[in-house]
Amino acid sequence: MxxxxxxxxxxxxxxxxxxxxxxxxxxxxxxxxxxxxxxxxxxxxxxxxxxxxxxxxxxxxxxxxxxxxxxxxxxxxxxxxxxxxxxxxxxxxxxxxxxxxxxxxxxxxxxxxxxxxxxSFRHLGIPGEALPGRASAGDFVGWYNAHPDQRTRRFDLSGERAVVVGVGNVALDVARMLLTPAEVLATTDMADHALAALAQSNIREVTLLGLRGPAQVAFTLPELKEFAARDDIDIVIDPQDMKEDATLGPDASRGREQVVALLNELAVRPERGCDRRLVIRFMVSPVAFTGDDRVREVEVAHTELQHNADGVVVARPTGSREMLPADLVLTAIGYRxxxxxxxxxxxxxxxxxxxxxxxxxxxxxxxxxxxxxxxxxxxxxxxxxxxxxxxxxxxxxxxxxxxxxxxxxxxxxxxxxxxxxxxxxxxxxSYAGWERINAAEIARGESAGRPRDKFSDIDDMIEVAEA
Ligand SMILES: Cc1cc2nc3c(=O)[nH]c(=O)nc-3n(C[C@H](O)[C@H](O)[C@H](O)COP(=O)(O)OP(=O)(O)OC[C@H]3O[C@@H](n4cnc5c(N)ncnc54)[C@H](O)[C@@H]3O)c2cc1C
Missing domain, CATH: 3.40.50.720 (NAD(P)-binding Rossmann-like Domain)
Incomplete structure (x- = not known):
């Protein structure tokens, strides 16, 4: 019927x-x-x-x-x-x-x-992408957030320098997780396995790589402000990069103008000798990840900015290149x-x-x-x-x-x-089953002063859901 x-x-x-x-x-x-x-x-x-x-x-x-x-x-x-x-x-x-x-x-x-x-995650399609030590930022995010798909991933955090390819909010998120002291992370709902690994981490410097200029970054003002307000992290931006291009275009939003203004301020802010640094590089395009048994360097091509026929700011290689040392590379160039x-x-x-x-x-x-x-x-x-x-x-x-x-x-x-x-x-x-998982996670976190202690193993979740 x-x-x-x-x-x-x-x-x-x-x-x-x-x-x-x-x-x-x-x-x-x-x-x-x-x-x-x-x-x-x-x-x-x-x-x-x-x-x-x-x-x-x-x-x-x-x-x-x-x-x-x-x-x-x-x-x-x-x-x-x-x-x-x-x-x-x-x-x-x-x-x-x-x-x-x-x-x-x-x-x-x-x-x-x-x-x-x-x-899934987008790939650059450049040599060396499969080297150990190079991963998608999305995998790193899933790992520290206890997603069952990434629970068995391992990230080698024994080196001092990480490079994050991308200048969006996900890039800032992963940089913040890498640079935040373990005792602060321990008050959050970060996965236990990530807390343990980050407590042993030697990473002290994270470099973000932007293909275009400061006016084209994808991160938003509150996320940049949050970093700028940290007194335990120096932010390093070459003032020369700020001069190269601040082309906002006639339709630039107020938010974008404010991001560029803050980047300008940060570029001239004196370093304070913090032992953690966020470096933001503009007009650089990775062309290869190199290393023997694992990633050791990122080869970048310098770019210059031009307007294409539609008025969009595009990056064109200048012909000059540079090698950046990297012990860990995370590519934050988009989900798929x-x-x-x-x-x-x-x-x-x-x-x-x-x-x-x-x-x-x-x-x-x-x-x-x-x-x-x-x-x-x-x-x-x-x-x-x-x-x-x-x-x-x-x-x-x-x-x-x-x-x-x-x-x-x-x-x-x-x-x-x-x-x-x-x-x-x-x-x-069922939703009632999820509510039992939720209650168990909150109870596990309570004694440690954390909002929750997440399960990352599906079998553990099901056991609690069915209890
Ligand atoms: C790292 C990161 C940080 C972010 N931070 C913020 C933030 O701070 N503030 C903010 O406002 N936005 C943030 N966002 C954006 C926000 O998370 C997204 O806009 C939003 O989650 C997208 O919603 P969605 O429902 O389309 O997809 P999703 O949130 O991905 O939900 C998709 C759901 O589908 C399920 N699913 C997938 N495949 C199948 C299948 N085959 N069968 C059944 N189920 C399936 C998944 O398990 C998942 O539960 C962030 C995004 C990322 C990646």
């Missing part, structure tokens, strides 16, 4: 009266905001299954946001309220591609929204989406191709019925947590519009889906 439709006096479109069943794949910010808008706007009954490959929700709010930025993680209180709605069911430890495919979901749900974020089996994927942009949230079939160029996308996997890895809210709302608006214009065929019920999950996945973690 199809969904029952009755006319709505306020709208020419019919109102859906049967529960609209939607699967939201990925319980990060985009997934939660999609749930929120479905609950608020569906013109009738709605049931949402929120699926995540991990037993824990919140995506990068848990595994990306830096451990010393606890207040930002307070946004999860909003997500808790959304999950508490009886129309939402959380299925943790269920992976699209491993346990379920898109055709399974389309058999059980009227529509699916993919909110899986960006799991991964393909989900059976779901279209744009390998160039690393996103699911879409038109305002409707998944597009790359062959026909038409929208695929009942499939939608939101968050980083929709628009690429940019924007803060809040950016995902209007993004997910736009997707849900498209979905609800389509469901009213083309009422979907009937689908199998929620009980049958629960049985499928039991057969396929074994240990599915």
């Amino acid at each position: 199809g969904r029952t439709l009755i006319p709505d006096a306020r709208s020419p479109l019919p109102v859906m009266t049967d529960p609209l069943r939607v699967a939201v794949v990925g319980a990060g910010p985009a997934g939660f905001y999609a749930c929120e808008h479905l609950l608020a706007e569906a013109p009738g009954a709605v049931e949402v299954s929120l699926i995540d490959r991990l037993p824990t929700p919140f995506g990068l709010v848990r595994s990306g946001v830096a451990p010393d930025h606890q207040s930002i993680k307070g946004v999860t209180r909003v997500y808790d309220r959304i999950a508490a709605d009886p129309r939402v069911t959380f299925h943790g430890n269920v992976e699209h591609g491993r346990d379920l495919r898109h055709d399974d979901l389309l058999a059980y749900f009227h529509a699916v929204i993919y909110c899986v974020g960006c799991r 989406g991964s393909a989900l089996p059976g779901v279209p994927f744009d390998p160039i942009r690393g996103v699911i191709p879409n038109d305002r949230g409707r998944v597009i079939d790359p062959v026909s160029g038409k929208a695929r019925p009942r499939e939608y996308v939101a968050g980083w996997i929709k628009r690429g890895p940019s924007g803060v947590i809040g950016t995902n809210k209007p993004d997910a709302y736009e997707t849900v608006d498209a979905l609800l519009h389509d469901m009213q214009v083309h009422p979907p065929d009937p689908v199998l019920g929620g009980d049958v889906f629960a049985r499928l999950l039991q057969e396929r996945c074994g240990d599915v973690v």
